[in-house]
Amino acid sequence: MGNSTSSKLSKEILEDLKLNTKFSQTEISLWYENFQKQCPSGRITPAEFEQIYARFFPDSDTAGYARHVFRSFDTNDDGTLDFKEYIIALHMTSSGRTTRKLEWAFSLFDVDKNGYINKSEVTEICQAIFKLIPKEEQAALPDDENSPEKRADKLWAFFEKKDNGESSDPSQPPPLP
Ligand SMILES: [Ca+2]
Ligand SMILES: [Ca+2]
Numbered sequence: 001m002g003n004s005t006s007s008k009l010s011k012e013i014l015e016d017l018k019l020n021t022k023f024s025q026t027e028i029s030l031w032y033e034n035f036q037k038q039c040p041s042g043r044i045t046p047a048e049f050e051q052i053y054a055r056f057f058p059d060s061d062t063a064g065y066a067r068h069v070f071r072s073f074d075t076n077d078d079g080t081l082d083f084k085e086y087i088i089a090l091h092m093t094s095s096g097r098t099t100r101k102l103e104w105a106f107s108l109f110d111v112d113k114n115g116y117i118n119k120s121e122v123t124e125i126c127q128a129i130f131k132l133i134p135k136e137e138q139a140a141l142p143d144d145e146n147s148p149e150k151r152a153d154k155l156w157a158f159f160e161k162k163d164n165g166e167s168s169d170p171s172q173p174p175p176l177p
Contacts, residue, residue: 009032035086130151
């Protein structure tokens with residue numbers, strides 16, 4: 001009896017999210033209602049996530065990028081996004097705080113989740129991002145950024161200035177010179 005599909009958000013998760021994000025209780029409850037409606041199973045699968053991206057970029061090949069973003073949000077590595085991961089993801093990507101965005105960018109680029117970013121990971125993400133850019137816009141890109149490899153080179157050069165070879169966790173303070 002009762003309505004089993006509209007399960008309530010557990011107090012524990014609510015408290016945890018209030019503590020770890022800038023969202024208020026009302027906001028979190030609203031997100032939860034929405035989440036339950038869109039996703040009655042309570043979990044987002046990679047295929048569902050890809051569909052969301054495909055809707056936002058109807059003319060691009062979003063599958064690769066969506067897969068990487070999904071991985072960066074699936075913090076417990078169980079192959080689905082639950083409500084908590086979804087809200088943390090929203091918070092990371094929408095928060096005005098640069099450190100949050102950096103943390104997310106780091107987990108996006110760290111494809112094998114080993115705590116370091118290497119050049120092939122940078123190239124892989126650049127290739128996925130490039131597929132989001134419509135062809136006519138790609139043609140208008142500056143000469144040193146008009147291919148995924150060039151973008152990766154540029155980004156990697158930037159990382160290398162900060163570090164030697166491998167880029168480490170940005171949440172850690174940099175070693176003193
Ligand atoms: Ca998960
Ligand atoms: Ca890595």
